[in-house]
Amino acid sequence: MACASLDLPAQALESASHKADLLLTQTRNLSSRARGYNQRVISESDALAEEVVGVSRALKRDLQAARVALQSDDRWEEVVNQLERAQGVLHGNGPAGDLRRYAKTRQPYVLSLLLGPSSNVVALRKDQSQQMKVDYHRFRNRSAYTMFAFAAVLQWGLRRTQALSESRDGVSMAPVLLVGVQLFVCWMLFYYVASALRESVLKLNGSHIRPWWIHHHYWAAGTSCLLLSLPVDSPTFRKAINGFLWWPMLQSVVILTQNRYQRRRMYTRIALGKNSTMDVVAGDGVGAHGQLVFLYPLLFLLQGLQVYLGGVMIKHSYWAMLRTEGYLNLENRDDDLWGNRGFFLAGCLMIFMAWNNFYNTVGSLVGLVAKKSKGGRRVTASVEDDD
Template identity: 40%
Template sequence: MADTAGDSCQNLREESARAVDNAKQLQDSAAAFISRSGTEEQSLRQRALAAESTIRKLRSSLDASVRRGTVDVGVAEKIEEELCKAGSIITDGDVASFLPSIDHGTFLKMFLGPINVRATRKDVQLKVKEEYNRYRDNTSFLFLIFPSALLLLRSWLWNGCFPVLAVQLYQAWLLFLYTSLALRENILRVNGSDIRPWWIYHHYCAMLMALVSLTWEIKGEPNCAHKQKGVQLFLAWAMMQGVAMLLQNRYQRQRLYTRIALGKAKRMDVVWGETAGVEGQLWLLYPILFILQGFEAYIGLSLLKTALVGVVSEWQVIVCGILLVVMAAGNFINTVETLMSKSRFKAKMKRSKSKQELDQGLPPCNSRLK
């Protein structure tokens, strides 16, 4: 029995020693791999920067040649197309992870600290984008359900007056929603997504408004109809926003996939309301967007008027009114800018198409020379 126990102990010691040796070998292999991959990564970073710089210099030289008239316009367009293709490969492919990342900004540093949220693998970046799209889809339903429930309960159960807790819970949800959207959009921007800066600023304003609203005393009595008119209008606007978001999401996804296939957008790009839809869909979406923006401005002005006439004179009413007007104006300006850019792009495409048809109708260059 003693010999058996001794053999068992000896076997355990030998296996433990082998486990330690195996761990040391694994550590050495991992350290060598990290060192080797670090060297290769640095080399790829230098090559990526050099390639990006070369493309930028070629574009500058091409522009200068076109201005001097030393390059034919048709040849210049073909060269520009090739340079765009090369730039797209670098900025939208796996090479993009080796380029210097966009500054994370104060907002991300304030919430997450000095950590790097840039994903080095393209599949991880695309998962972040898909999760963002899924979150927006789910938000559309909640944007419609929550205010609808509050308005229905106001009529059926609360005798025309909102209880303070119910409205504050809704405002707390809005604060969480806009904060999470702003965080996700900043992360997408760091990972190469071309999000318009206004939409991130818009969510900052919405966060501030939700935070201010949490401190707003909205007890209905004795002037329930006057005190809570702004809340009622805001909930009605939120319902309209939910309907618009439901209509947009499907159109946006289809339109973005089309633009990616045509090479007009990157796989990490996202779109918002004013960029959604194709020709027939835009006739439906743009009026809805303009109505929403006008209604949002009306609510803000109504709150300011309520504060000025003394019905509800709290500072929260003034701040929320100003923020609503600012957001409505910003949304309107961005929508109009997008419409103008679309019209300019369509006019350019029509001119290009007319030129191609004209060239096709003429005899070949050699025939004309004869």
């Protein structure tokens, strides 16, 4: 019995040693397979990148030449159509998505600044890139509801505070609400930075987003930083922030409207091969009857409100920019120069963003009408040829 009990630990040790040898061999084989896989992926990726660059250059050259020839000879129309379809496949209308992501592309500035120039955010697996798009749309939806609710509560609270202050009846809760305004501006800063990052990543993965709609988030984030630097006890701040809150409320309505109209229309256009599977809801949209009737007026209304608010800020605070105090020495506390100067700069930024939003929205609308008109002319020409 004693010998048997002594043999058990020896057998357990031998079994454990055998399993350890097997696991060591298995992990070494797995590491060798992974190394071979990485080498194949790198080799194939380099070959794909070189071919994509070559095809892209050839398409651009031939399409430009064909369009020039089409101006003098209608027989070139079929060649142009074929080249445009080939360009659509290259840009994401094919089964593999946007092929340009396989080429060595330069990172957007914001990604290089925050993540480093060597970071790689391109997802080669289609399911991963699609999930990025789904997460982006969820982020927009959640942010729109948060933006509207936050701004509406602050708007109501500030109006109630003003009424109580004038009547001198009850507790106004003004300090708490002003802290809430600062928290809201912090959240807006987060929203614009996160939107810029997400849209930059999506653009690298094949989404067709106009550069301005990403740059707009940079300027909006800068405006949020400027508002955060203003003193909350400034009379100008308390007077101007009440009107400013209307802008994020209307912006949230526009975002929800975009999601309602554009996402439904986009699924149809993706199925027809007119949009890439990575295209997302953005400022320029995808064109639909509901969008033209309801969304574009809302966009123009939002831009008009931006101009109005910016003009009001400039009108009531431009005088502070003409004063010499506070530039090289400390300002008088009662003058509220920094508050007025901050809102003057914020007003200039609002008008600058509104003008660029308007310019790009009109450009998108003109491009949409031109594309429909071009498609209609081609359909008419093909019917006449059949007759």
